[in-house]
Amino acid sequence: MSATASLGARSAKVKPMRSLPLRSHLMVWLALMALLALTAGSSFVPLGTFNVVVNFTIAAIKAALVLVFFMHVARGEAAVRIAAAAGLLWLGFLFALSFVDILARGH
Amino acid sequence: MTPPAALLPAPAHAASYLEGDMSIRAWLTTRDHKRIAIMFAIAITAFFFIGGAAATLIRIELATPAGDLVSAETYNKLFTMHGVVMVWFFLIPSIPATLGNFLVPLMIGAKDLAFPRLNLTSFYLYVGGALFTLAALFAGGVDTGWTFYTPFSTMFSNTNVIAAIAGVFIVGFSSILTGLNFIVTVHKLRAPGMTFFRLPLFVWAIYATSVILVLATPVLGMTLALLGIERIWHIGIFDPSLGGDPLLFQHLFWFYSHPAVYIMVLPAMGIASEIIPCFARSPVFGYRTMAYAIIAIAVIGFLVWGHHMFVSGQSVYAGLVFSILSYLVAIPSAIKVFNWTATLYKGSISFDAPMIYALGFVGLFMLGGMSGLFLAALALDVQLTDTYFVVAHFHYIMVGGSVTAYLAGIHFWWPKITGRMYPARWAQFAAVLIFLGFNFTFFPQYLLGIEGMPRRYHEYAPQFTTLNVLSSAGAVILAMGYLLPLVYLGWSLVRGARAPQNPWRATGLEWTVPSPPPTENFATQPHVDEEPYAYPPVAASRQEAAT
């Protein structure tokens, strides 16, 4: 199988790592903690509707950090990214079309 | 797609999956996809006849306008049982878990599915969940209908709702694991040279079905969980007296249950796409279009659930959006019907039993699809929804479509699966009988719906009598039609002639291994260097010589 051959070639190129990537993980942890502080702090500031926007934007950024640095979603194969995206896309279908009903009730 | 000539006479000593350890214990702990497929087939056949028995009682009751055979409570429990058993314990697993399980690894040149142990887990989840629900259905019964609409199911039904949905919840995990297994298998275990656009359309169909299983089933699972919690607690999001919204349940339920229709019918389309080219000796018309159509159905099929809710009180705008999307999903289905028909052109057609079943499927699916166009039309749906028109429509798709195609597939691959031939004439006769019996049973129901007879009625106004009697009479023929294969296929297991490796001269990797296939499927790794459906150009056949 050609996929197997190329996989073998690719893994041969990867240099075996001998130590833990402590530094990069520490950076991600700091970023996550900073974002947590930011979201918790900002929600005590009255911003009106923007509180919701800020909170969920920060949540999305945190989730993206976990996905990229811990789950290596960008490093993997295309099929993995499609699988991950499909879940979100289909959830989007559920929300979008249901809310066409919910938001327009009584009109 | 043919392997090197040296391989063709397969080594006679390779033990088939039906040889070796045949003890019950070996079967119940097997990880061989072929044996698991057989166990699934036995289980779903049992559930088919349980669901069928409920259907028979329903039709007998409806032979007269008065509710005289069973009480209203019993009738409601019967159609609930019929729906729950047929949808979740027969139709959803039918083709994927049996033929799909057996054939997908063979068709793509793999030894097994990606996760054999998970496959077995899936079987036990299915059996466990189904028996659980069945126990609830028999011990007291459930009267909510298979749709479990709130707030009836949460507040007003006094029956075993919790137990029933718990079983369905468990069976849902079986669906998810089966779908997951197929997706990974198709992505990762294809033989060298078996590119995506060389996959048999049956594999495409099973792949698309798996995508739906994986994306839709969790929504059903959580929705049923919320329903159950709400029924126990009496607080939740569906109950209007507590500020909830019963339409949320309908949205979530149909987000699963509409795509579930495609779980049932896509594999059926896959089977037709295998059989028609084979018996027409003609490559399938527009292979790529057919593959794209499968994917289009799987995706757009998720965007149309609201057409079940045109009179539910959902907003008019939502109705408009769901209606236009419903028309869009009809396009790829129409393409498939046209392409199957075009496949016959310049073919060399023989009418063996699988072909008659497959052509019957195309006809019945087309009639069902056409009635779907009425139901997608907003104004027409207002009149027709919740009447027998809908009942006829989805039985044309699910019974006329899926069950007929399932039987087509069983007859097509029976020699491969069992290593035995069945009596051809009997099979052809049964195929015709089922086609006629089916139309006799369900066509009158279209007319009943047009006349305005609501569904789920235990007794009805006298003006509906004639058509109901016709339908019940047709059901007798249909029931006989369904019992026949049980008899002659059973007979063939004992007395049938030994099947050759490729009785239909079909293309496809599954026909390059002995019948029945060896435990390891392939003696050596197959390599694929041919396009699918490379049926011999008719120029080479004997008819040409005769011209």
Next chain:
Amino acid sequence: MTTAIASAEARPRAETPAAAADKPGLAATPPLRRREMAFGMWVFLTTETLFFGVLFFAYAAMRFAHPAAFAAASRHTDVAMGTLNTAVLLTSSVTMALAVEAAEIGRARIAARLMTATLALGIVFLAIKGYAYHREYTEHLFPGAAFHFAGPLAGGAETFFWIYFVTTGFHALHLAIGVGVVGFMAWRLARGGLAAQSAASIVNAGLYWHFVDIVWIFLYPALYLVSRS
């Protein structure tokens, strides 16, 4: 389910290159099999996305129906404990990610320790959550006959707390399963090294753990931060 996927056996396959066997940490599972397993896990997580998605959908619909009640009820959740728990879970994701890295480079003992840290953090999370549940229960915030919420928005507040308990309950259940799996793997790793517990399964356990973390990342603002200003 995770265990089932993670422990599906690595079948010997004709096309498996033997070359991978000499790489430390990858010994137990051929690369192709690893990719099958990882892809299977991702597909499983996709189903989990939809599974939790229904809860977020219920939340969104109900918050839209009862905005004021959700704001008021959310103020009764314990934001300090919620924030602390978020920090705990985020940290556990870091230790889990490091454990996976360690297993990948063949450092079984370090991986086992990091996984132990992860599961300890998971238990801390569950303990804090349990304490929060207890407090909410004694404050009559648990939906049902004993539910009590002063003011005009009791109905919507009860719906909020119903969603609160259902979503955090399902999340806690997932986390508890994760704790069990990670604990079991850490134990096998500590006893038999990577021969006993393949790195490939640890990768999958890690993916699952991070997913459960991500669910919480969204639950935190949804439940604790509706209206704090």
Next chain:
Amino acid sequence: MSLPFMPPEASSLASRYDVLFAAMTALTTAVSLAVTIVGLWFMFRFRRRATVDRSRPPAAAQLRRRRILETIWIGVPLLLFIAAFAWSASLYYDRSTPPAGALEVAVVAKQWMWKLEHATGQREIDVLHVPVNVPVKLVMTSQDAIHSFFVPAFRVKQDVLPGRYTVLWFTATRAGDYQLYCAEYCGTDHARMFGHVIALAPPQYQRWLDAQGATTTMAAHGEALFRALGCSGCHGANASVHAPALEGLYGRPVPLADGTTIIADDRYLRDSILLPKRQVAAGYEPIMPSFAGQVDEAEVLDLIAYIRHLGGKEALR
């Protein structure tokens, strides 16, 4: 026109519906027949024993022809479908939009009966009398499960939900007795939740109204209830309690305590009576008790009629 198997055409929408139905039937029948005939012809002509030219054009030409054919049978259905959608959508929109000034009837569905109350106060069970050629608007709610109001002869159907009002309208065009069904499964006696809509020519309708004897209107019923329940103690002109005045309230925007604004429609009034704490008007204490359990759905509709009357929308007598 009346198609075979169709119920009688007895409403203004029915004939429009039937034309659409006939068009759709013609379209689907034509396509089904065409596909069937072509398919059967192929099956016959290219049966295995037939001696027939089976040679195919070269691959490139074949591919081109296939593309053209597929484009046709994707494009043509698409256009037909868009036309069918537009036609049915316009009819659906009309069906969902009751004309102004329609005669109103309140419908309360329960397991397993229909309770109907005319604006003029006549109450009926499982039978609804309406005049022909007058638009009738039903404001419907359910006391328990979901039901569905279905009159085949009028080509109308609408689910009836608990906790909410749904609306259905029709104009009967022919006098007669038409069957009324519950179309949404609602439990044991779903099939027996059966009724009649009796359409009468205006004189007969008037006679029927007169024969009902002296009745009080829904609004008057509501007024009596309003006093009996003690609503006037707080909402009346001389009340000492600080409660919103109800005169002219109906149909107006109401600012709520949470900063949002809501239109005081049927649903808002219903919720304010049964679930008063859900939406509290700005500037008022949430002191109103719930009347859930004290009034049934029909009485809520009477109270709403009275409040509408206070807004000048409805006559009291």
